[in-house]
Amino acid sequence: MSRVLGAILLGVLAVVALVLFLNFRGEGRIDDAPPLTPPSGDTVARGAYLVRAGNCMTCHTDRGGAEFAGGRPIQTPFGTVYASNITPHKATGIGEWSASHFWRALHNGRAKDGRLLYPAFPYPNYTLVTRADADAMYHYLRSIPPVERPNMPHQLRWPYSTQTALAVWRALYFSPAQHEENTGQSAEWNRGAYLVRGLGHCNACHSSRNVLGASSDMMDLSGGLIPMQNWYAPSLASPAEAGVADWDLADIERLLRSGVAARGTVLGPMAEVVLQSTQHLSASDLRATAVFLKALPQSAAGAPTPPVPMTTQLAERGAKLYEQHCAQCHGPKGEGIAGAYPALAGNRAVTMPVTANLVQVVLNGGFAPSTAGNPRPFGMPPYATFLSDADVAAVLSHIRGSWGNRASAVSELAVSRQRGGS
Structure with a gap:
């Protein structure tokens, strides 16, 4: 019995050693001291651009909060992860981080103290960011106003809340990498x-x-x-x-x-x-x-989905609801209005096998972003309080099966699940 227990213990130790080895690959030396001399204005400007390109502010800014001060909840199937404060505040932000600490966070998914970061912070992608770009981003973030806001503790279920579980996840699914140029491409x-x-x-x-x-x-x-x-x-x-x-x-x-x-x-x-x-x-x-x-390789399109038979009553219900709520903007035949309301006839967003987005738009509204190129976008109001689950299923089934669209019907259950947030 003692030999069996010894063998099991050795096996566990071997697994732990392997996990630790895999999680410390490519760490390199960490320079602890923040820079003493300020970077050039060009470096800071380049960093600001790269932070925009990485969409960092969206996650690291809580609704109504200071920019980059963290606190925004990120819901996951395992619990809630809260984005961290990445302003240069010395006590609650990254003011005591060096450029090497910041680089390690992006490249290896580790905090300044070596703690493993959760992949809600997308370091499996950021690992491809070059050191020069990471340094520029770091210098920009050190140039913004510091905000004193302590980081919120994550609210994750056990065992997902443990560093051990995260280390195992990383050993299975994460490897530090770098962007490799494809010489066969432009x-x-x-x-x-x-x-x-x-x-x-x-x-x-x-x-x-x-x-x-x-x-x-x-x-x-x-x-x-x-x-x-x-x-x-x-x-x-x-x-x-x-x-x-x-x-x-x-x-x-x-x-x-x-x-x-x-x-x-x-x-x-x-x-x-x-x-x-x-x-x-x-x-x-x-x-x-x-x-x-x-240039992305495209997968072959599947055969068109045959129309799903509907009862006369359901067909009439969907058509009537469309006429009442949709035709004014999207046209009686789903033709839409150019530059304002998209056509529904022949629209692949309408006929995709996954209907989640259609249900979301009908229930909660659909709004394009207000951009410099489209400052006053047209939008669609939410109908969650006007239409029942059966109504939404009927009108979407009508749209997906009309004007040449040949997609399957939407079930009332699918709408109910979306409305309930499950």
């Missing part, structure tokens, strides 16, 4: 790949996740339901969802810059990304991002 494509895969962390939303919250491929952009938000980030590699392989580059750039284009409008979480981040990208970075997205 400089624009490589710049776009760096922005999309790394700083822009697009796959943090546009990929599916397993039961432990990890993506099977950190570079995957095949779409996924955003945990706890009930919005679906469509596949960027599917012509049936949000692939742009057949778009003109100018239209892709226009969508990222203004939130609206001839063939699409951003809503939901993506509207916030455009508002806070992509509209501020330089013309060259917008073009590079568009070049990369347009």
Whole structure:
């Protein structure tokens, strides 16, 4: 018995040793002292631009709070993670951090004291950010006003609240990496790949996740339901969802810059990304991002879904609700109004197999971002208090099966789940 227990203990120690080894890969030497001399104005300006490109302020600013002072709750299936204070306050922010500490946080997912960070902070993507860019971001954040706001303790269920569980997760799913140039592609494509895969962390939303919250491929952009938000980030590699392989580059750039284009409008979480981040990208970075997205290999589109038979009563109900609430803006035949209200006929956002976004828009409204290129966007009011779950299911089923659309019906249960936040 003692030999068996000894063998088990040795096995546990070996696993712990392996986990510790995997979690300290690529650490390197840490310079503890913050810089003594101020950086150049160009460095700070470049850092400000990169922080915008990484959309850092959105998560690190609580609603109604000071910029970058943290406190914003990020809901996850495992509990709530609170964004940290990244102002240069010495006691509650990163005022005592060195550039190496900041780099390690991005590249290795570790705080100044060596504590493992939760991947709600997207270091699995930020690990691709170059040291030079990380240093510029650091210098910009040290230039903003310090705010005294202690970090909120995370509220995670056990065992997800433990550093041991996080170390195991990292050993399974995270490896520090760096951006590698693809010599077979253009400089624009490589710049776009760096922005999309790394700083822009697009796959943090546009990929599916397993039961432990990890993506099977950190570079995957095949779409996924955003945990706890009930919005679906469509596949960027599917012509049936949000692939742009057949778009003109100018239209892709226009969508990222203004939130609206001839063939699409951003809503939901993506509207916030455009508002806070992509509209501020330089013309060259917008073009590079568009070049990369347009070049993504596209998965083959599946066969059209056959129309789902509906009873005469249900069909009449959906058509009547559409006429009462939708036709004035979207047209009696779903043709829409150019430059204002999108067409529903032939709209792939309408016919996607995943109906989460449609239900969200009907219940809670749909609003494009107010951008420099589209300062007064048209929006759709919420109908959660006007339409029952059965009403929403009926009108969406009507829209998905009319005017040449050949998509499956929406069930009342699907609407109920969205309304209930499950």
